[in-house]
Amino acid sequence: MPKAEAIQVTIRIRPPSAAESAIGDSTVCHQIRDNTLSLETADGKANIECAYGAVLGQEAGQEDVFEAIKGTIVGVAEGINGCIFTYGQTGAGKTHTMLGSSPGNFDGITVRAVRRLFEDLHRNKTEQQKGGEESRFQVHCSFLQIYNEKLQDLLSGAESGNLNIREHKNSKTKKAEVFVSGLSEYRVTGVEDVLTLLSAGTRAREVRATDMNDISSRSHAVLQLSVEAESMGEDFSVLKRAKLSLVDLAGSEKMSTKSVLGKEHSKELTSINSSLSALGNVMSALGEKSRKHVPYRDSKLTRLLQDSLGGNTRTSVICCVSPCQSAAEETKSTLKFADRARRVMLHVRTNEVVDDKVLLARAQSEIARLRTLLKMYMGGTGVEIGLEGSPSKIPRGGGGGIGNAGMAVEDLVQENARLTEQNRVLRLALKRSEGGEGLSDKTTGAGSVGGTSEKNTQSTYRVKKRLPGNSKNMNDIYSTGMGSAGRKSPNRGGTQGGMQSESEDEAGGADLATLRRELGRKNMGGKRGKVGKMEKELVKVEEEHMKAKIDKERIRKEREELERQLREMEAGGGGDDDDSMFGGEEGGAEEDDSYTEEAFEEESGVDVGGGDRENKEIVLGVIEMKITSPGKKGRSPSPITTNKGGTGKGKLAGKAMARPGGLDKPMMHNTGPLIQGVRADENSNTSNVQSSTVGAHPPRDGKSVMVRAGGVGRRAGRGRRSVDRTKPLPSTMQISTSTLVNDEDDDPTAHADMTYTMADLGMRVGVYSFRYDLHYPATVVGYDHRRRMHCVVYDDGGEGGGEGRQWYDLRAKKWKRWEDTVKEGKGKKGRKKKGKRESQSAPEIKHRGGRG
Ligand SMILES: Nc1ncnc2c1ncn2[C@@H]1O[C@H](COP(=O)(O)OP(=O)(O)OP(=O)(O)O)[C@@H](O)[C@H]1O
Numbered sequence: 127m128p129k130a131e132a133i134q135v136t137i138r139i140r141p142p143s144a145a146e147s148a149i150g151d152s153t154v155c156h157q158i159r160d161n162t163l164s165l166e167t168a169d170g171k172a173n174i175e176c177a178y179g180a181v182l183g184q185e186a187g188q189e190d191v192f193e194a195i196k197g198t199i200v201g202v203a204e205g206i207n208g209c210i211f212t213y214g215q216t217g218a219g220k221t222h223t224m225l226g227s228s229p230g231n232f233d234g235i236t237v238r239a240v241r242r243l244f245e246d247l248h249r250n251k252t253e254q255q256k257g258g259e260e261s262r263f264q265v266h267c268s269f270l271q272i273y274n275e276k277l278q279d280l281l282s283g284a285e286s287g288n289l290n291i292r293e294h295k296n297s298k299t300k301k302a303e304v305f306v307s308g309l310s311e312y313r314v315t316g317v318e319d320v321l322t323l324l325s326a327g328t329r330a331r332e333v334r335a336t337d338m339n340d341i342s343s344r345s346h347a348v349l350q351l352s353v354e355a356e357s358m359g360e361d362f363s364v365l366k367r368a369k370l371s372l373v374d375l376a377g378s379e380k381m382s383t384k385s386v387l388g389k390e391h392s393k394e395l396t397s398i399n400s401s402l403s404a405l406g407n408v409m410s411a412l413g414e415k416s417r418k419h420v421p422y423r424d425s426k427l428t429r430l431l432q433d434s435l436g437g438n439t440r441t442s443v444i445c446c447v448s449p450c451q452s453a454a455e456e457t458k459s460t461l462k463f464a465d466r467a468r469r470v471m472l473h474v475r476t477n478e479v480v481d482d483k484v485l486l487a488r489a490q491s492e493i494a495r496l497r498t499l500l501k502m503y504m505g506g507t508g509v510e511i512g513l514e515g516s517p518s519k520i521p522r523g524g525g526g527g528i529g530n531a532g533m534a535v536e537d538l539v540q541e542n543a544r545l546t547e548q549n550r551v552l553r554l555a556l557k558r559s560e561g562g563e564g565l566s567d568k569t570t571g572a573g574s575v576g577g578t579s580e581k582n583t584q585s586t587y588r589v590k591k592r593l594p595g596n597s598k599n600m601n602d603i604y605s606t607g608m609g610s611a612g613r614k615s616p617n618r619g620g621t622q623g624g625m626q627s628e629s630e631d632e633a634g635g636a637d638l639a640t641l642r643r644e645l646g647r648k649n650m651g652g653k654r655g656k657v658g659k660m661e662k663e664l665v666k667v668e669e670e671h672m673k674a675k676i677d678k679e680r681i682r683k684e685r686e687e688l689e690r691q692l693r694e695m696e697a698g699g700g701g702d703d704d705d706s707m708f709g710g711e712e713g714g715a716e717e718d719d720s721y722t723e724e725a726f727e728e729e730s731g732v733d734v735g736g737g738d739r740e741n742k743e744i745v746l747g748v749i750e751m752k753i754t755s756p757g758k759k760g761r762s763p764s765p766i767t768t769n770k771g772g773t774g775k776g777k778l779a780g781k782a783m784a785r786p787g788g789l790d791k792p793m794m795h796n797t798g799p800l801i802q803g804v805r806a807d808e809n810s811n812t813s814n815v816q817s818s819t820v821g822a823h824p825p826r827d828g829k830s831v832m833v834r835a836g837g838v839g840r841r842a843g844r845g846r847r848s849v850d851r852t853k854p855l856p857s858t859m860q861i862s863t864s865t866l867v868n869d870e871d872d873d874p875t876a877h878a879d880m881t882y883t884m885a886d887l888g889m890r891v892g893v894y895s896f897r898y899d900l901h902y903p904a905t906v907v908g909y910d911h912r913r914r915m916h917c918v919v920y921d922d923g924g925e926g927g928g929e930g931r932q933w934y935d936l937r938a939k940k941w942k943r944w945e946d947t948v949k950e951g952k953g954k955k956g957r958k959k960k961g962k963r964e965s966q967s968a969p970e971i972k973h974r975g976g977r978g
Pocket of ligand 1: 139140141143214215216217218219220221222223227228342343344375376377378446
């Protein structure tokens, strides 16, 4: 449940600057208590006293500031978004507070926050591992500035240009979230990595001298860390995601009447002041109880901070002020802003994806808690707070009683858990029948099916191995890891096999009804207080009972459907027909049970993460992949195409490719000097643009590095290209994920990555690797036995209905549109039309592979 909380406001009063001291500027702003300050107005007539979350005086150090705001950071590792920003006039101490006391000396909030974040993540991981859970996390970092209303990537060199803010609908919350399209994100493994990026980014930031500050930041800078932490037990998985935004705003500045400003300076000033005033207006609107419209779109700053200001983010503002008389007016206006900020209420919640089984376990424990509570009210064993009067007046035997009612509900919930497990096994049986595969099943927490083995590589991938041979013997299936009820052969007709009968099921309801009558009588007897409490508990139990019944019905239907599919499958002989549908040469081939992870890597070029891959990588740049515009009938904007072209060696040399929409400008960003010690972002997808960072493995010969393109797997295949690491990557060098995959063979027509949506996972895909992604809920690498294709799945979270997905047939070396493979998969009828459909999709195929 979202929790309402206010924006936390801290005021920091800096010491007088050398210039202020030199002119003997008097001190008019003082901290008078922990949370209160006083300010004499410029005319010296009034003394304002204001209280805020915290007030830090001149002597406060960086650690004191961190202590005051750390509450915003501690939730991040637990899945709560956090945002900290500094506000104030130019020279008031924002950059000092946020970044550090001198250029390059990062002793401010940012580095402390990042350190704390990693400490929390490591501590959680250790604790979870001690508790027998598998636990991992990953953090990605981006750094941008808003300068003259333009968004610029501070980590991608001068080529970043003007980036756009877009919206992405969160498939879980159904709410729009903003993101910056094309912004590079770097995988960071600790505070040192972030410092590397900070130094690179701050060097690229716009600064100039102002009247108040020799090195004044003329842009708003936003450092963002995206955190994903996952823990998995035997039958559950929990994924927490959060973003920490650390914002150093540019300072407001008075239009000087004394000095004539240069054109650039005056443009900056206007743009800074108007974006800060937009920020103030947003704060005002958010602070109004009966607000109708919040003008987020009035500036890039407010649009970008939209989620932090009025959404699901714990936010802290540090308002920096000068203590001196000459700045009293600006200090007053900063305090006004602080005042508006503290009125803003946020609705903060944990961003957590919990596997169904966890929810069930939670519901069960809640029922157990209620039961204990009710037993206590009834004066059962261990009672301390029994009902007044004789507990025996409330029937406790078979005739009713809350104890029995609670028991009945709990039984029902347990029954549901058992049946859900049976369904899972049935689903597994179905997959086995279909394709001889152990599957990643949502209910098992990304695929811990019996017989699989896993290994972790760094913190990103989980690799699945195949299940040993197929088994269609239902009794065998049920005898593995099932409760006694499940060991029965399932009733093909529907609801036996451990299903509770309706009359048993109703028993809980009967208990509850009897109990309600009894409570009515008690009420009449004048014992309103305790009876009232008991009634509340009773209502809860009734609700649980109802929910459990609904769940049961849903599970029953699911089971019927699974059994029906299994029957059909057994009658129809499984997926053998389909083998002949994809590439005639494979017709009738046996399932390749010995297919191994190594074979997968060998054939697909997709690195599933084995071996000694603990080496750090070097980030080189970003590739953008665009989805083409929707087709004729507004369907399927597939395929995902990558920016291509190249001026490197071999066949790729000098063949820049046109991109959809006529954009043939190269999109591969060169970071300039190579940044070492930062691992590449594997794949950072957005709803319609995918950005994959290009990374490289450390030099083996001391000088050259191996370049790889992100997309899938740690190296995304055999994308090897030797680059002299002592020099910047040539800006003309163009790399696309698919190019690199087969670059080793210098065969640009063949690619080994392909995409499709998670919705199809339930079909015939053996999962080799599974990871949570930044913008998409999941990325899966697998092998489709039926079609004999390796595939990569980018789950778009249900948005877009799976549009944009693509398959690549490795053997036939052809791209297929997903719709074609689906129709083909339905039988020979579909196959006849195959040629036609493939020719229809030819332009797209050519576009992607047409470098040769
Ligand atoms: N609390 C402080 N203690 C000591 N020196 C400080 C403090 N706050 C700021 N300063 C010094 O004051 C000067 C201006 O600070 P800073 O650059 O952080 O201001 P700013 O608010 O970021 O200004 P601008 O908006 O122009 O970038 C710097 O030299 C900084 O070191």
